[in-house]
Amino acid sequence: MPELPEVETVVRDLRPLLCGRTILSVIKTPEAIRRAGKHPWEAVLKNRHFESISRRGKWIIHQLDNKGHLLIHLGMTGQLLVQPKGHGLTDHLHMILALDQxxxxxxxxxxxxxxxxxFANPTDLALFWTKQNLGPEPFMVDRHYWATRVKGTSxxxxxxxxxxxxxxxxxxxxADEALHLAKLHPEMRGQNLTSKQNECLLRAIENVLTESIKNRGSTIRDYVGGSGLKGGQQLNLQVYGRTDNPCFTCxxxxxxxxxxxxxxxxxPKCQLGQPRKSIGSYTKGDRTV
DNA sequence: ACAGGATCCTGGGGGC
DNA sequence: TGCCCCCAGGATCCTG
Known part of the structure; x- marks a missing residue:
């Protein structure tokens, strides 16, 4: 399931393989992808060069030399690959671009x-981002914004x-891994977090993502990086997919x-703060706070 | 404002 | 072996 570390890994893999390359032809267009926009793909992509590859949240952004932008969201099982012709699996391919060499x-x-x-131009792209209303990148969160947003919700x-x-x-x-690292119960309400817990949660998110990027993300089933390599973070997961297995901490x-x-x-032992049914209190060990 | 369910989709796994 | 059913979840929409 591609999340930020997986998407970041794909972008880093693709960058050296793709930047400067030319699209010679569009071999297959994405009709089968339900939410793909309708475009005259051959007309907009043929003979274009890839100028840069970047990421915004889980979106992969290909900037082309004509200021056009090709955006990809991997969803659940998406894979974006740049490989020599004839390499890799041939099933479930929804879009193929022939490149030089x-x-x-x-x-x-x-x-x-x-x-x-x-998106044919930066204005259309900007409109799309406005509609998406994406929050900040995890490593660039304003502390005041974070505290206000989390404390302001039930x-x-x-x-x-x-x-x-x-x-x-x-x-x-x-999400599960970060909450475990922050020692916070997933059912706890935002408004019930102390300032210290709030700050701790943000740090935990940063730490979990940093470690996962270092390990090229988690391959649970289908995920691979941009060159086809699997991730390694699945071996380090503390709680996700470990139902009934002993907590590594306690x-x-x-x-x-x-x-x-x-x-x-x-x-349930390491992660405290599960809310009681009455509003405004939560249990901490055996105490109600 | 929020929770929960349905929807899209396919492959894997369990049960029989 | 074959069949059926359930489960996995990112994003979005709908209902209560």
């Missing part, structure tokens, strides 16, 4: 939750961390629940 740019997506968008922490308008980049895996079994419609993994 017989390389191919390929978007592969088994479950088709991905998204492909093209939503639970799991739902908050998945909300891309609050903060971009977290998905189900790293030895108690990891619990699973469903929050914000997503499976949520946590250690």
């Amino acid at each position: 017989t390389f191919e740019w390929k978007f592969r997506d088994i479950r088709r939750f991905g998204n492909i968008q093209y 939503r639970n922490l799991k739902a908050l961390l998945l909300d891309q308008t609050l903060l971009v980049g977290l998905g189900n895996i790293y 030895g108690n079994p990891i619990k699973r629940t469903v929050l914000a419609g997503r499976s949520t993994h946590f250690c």
Whole structure:
């Protein structure tokens, strides 16, 4: 499931493989991808050069030499690959661009939750970002913004961390991991966090993402980087996918629940602050605060 | 404002 | 072996 570390890894892999390369032809267009925009792909992409590859949240941004932008969201199972022609898997390919020196740019997506968008000029792109209303990048969060937004809501922490308008980049895996590192219960309400806990949560998010980027992200099932290499962070996960296994910190079994419609993994002993039914209080160990 | 459910989608795994 | 059902979740929409 591509989250920020996986998307960042793809971008870093693609950059040297793609920058300066020319699109010779469009071999396959993304009709099967439900949310892909409709464009005369051959007309807008043929003979264009890739100027730069970057990322905003989980979106991958290809800037072309005509100020056009090709955006890709990997969704659940998306893979973006640049490989010599004839390499790699051939099923579930939704868009293929032939590049110079017989390389191919390929978007592969088994479950088709991905998204492909093209913007002909910076104005259209800016409009798209406005509509998306994305929050800040995790490593560039203003402390005051963070404190205000988290303290100002009664939503639970799991739902908050998945909300891309609050903060971009977290998905189900790293939301669970960050909450475990911060020792905060996923059901705790934003408004019930102390300033110290709030700051600790932001640091935990940064630390979890930093470590995961270092390990090229987590390959649970389908994810691979831009050159086809798998990630390594799945070996370091503390709670995600470890239901009933002992917590590495305290030895108690990891619990699973469903929050914000997503499976949520946590250690009930290490992660305190589960809210009681009465509003405005939460349990901390055996005490009510 | 918020929670929860449905929707899109396919492959893997469990049960029979 | 084959069949059925459930589960996984990023984003979005709808309802209560």
